[in-house]
Amino acid sequence: MKICIDAGHGLGNRNAGYDPGAVGGGLEEADIALAWALTGKWVFERAGIDVFLTRSSDAESAPVGGRDDEARHAGCTHFVSIHCNAAGWTVRGTETIYRDARDKPWAELVQGAAVMAVRSSNRGVKQESSIIREGKPLRLSVLDFPGPACLLETAFISNGSDRVRLVSRAVRIAFWEGLARRLNA
Numbered sequence: 001m002k003i004c005i006d007a008g009h010g011l012g013n014r015n016a017g018y019d020p021g022a023v024g025g026g027l028e029e030a031d032i033a034l035a036w037a038l039t040g041k042w043v044f045e046r047a048g049i050d051v052f053l054t055r056s057s058d059a060e061s062a063p064v065g066g067r068d069d070e071a072r073h074a075g076c077t078h079f080v081s082i083h084c085n086a087a088g089w090t091v092r093g094t095e096t097i098y099r100d101a102r103d104k105p106w107a108e109l110v111q112g113a114a115v116m117a118v119r120s121s122n123r124g125v126k127q128e129s130s131i132i133r134e135g136k137p138l139r140l141s142v143l144d145f146p147g148p149a150c151l152l153e154t155a156f157i158s159n160g161s162d163r164v165r166l167v168s169r170a171v172r173i174a175f176w177e178g179l180a181r182r183l184n185a
């Protein structure tokens with residue numbers, strides 16, 4: 001088992017420029033995702049779980065269309081992409097997006113650990129094709145990864161109480177420790 005942790009957005013998206021992702025309350029999604037990924041590497045390595053990061057700093061380029069291939073070449077068996085959601089300021093909660101039945105158990109494992117750690121509302125796991133954006137079913141390139149893959153929308157950067165959770169180191173540690181426990185069970 002080797003887990004790819006992909007910190008969403010950052011350098012390399014959108015014509016190799018820097019993509020901050022969603023912005024809320026003076027925070028950028030790319031920074032939060034990176035903090036979560038770095039904590040994940042630290043927690044997982046202590047738990048004896050191999051980890052690969054698609055980017056480990058805001059200066060490291062990771063073209064968004066190539067992150068699944070990078071993980072495959074690094075020998076990863078599982079892929080989790082870390083993001084923050086954004087909507088109107090009253091919307092809050094955690095959700096996980098997956099592509100097909102093969103990915104669903106992994107998405108449920110990730111969602112379960114995230115809900116326990118973030119303690120916002122549980123928006124459940126969602127199949128990618130059920131989400132319509134700009135008139136078309138969503139198609140996320142990171143979910144092209146050949147093994148179990150999912151995209152975790154940790155919480156809403158656009159919501160004040162969710163933001164407190166997103167920047168909490170204790171929440172990040174609780175998430176990855178919870179996921180490590182589930183993986184080692």
Ligand SMILES: [Zn+2]
Nearest residue numbers: 008021083084
């Ligand atoms: Zn995102």
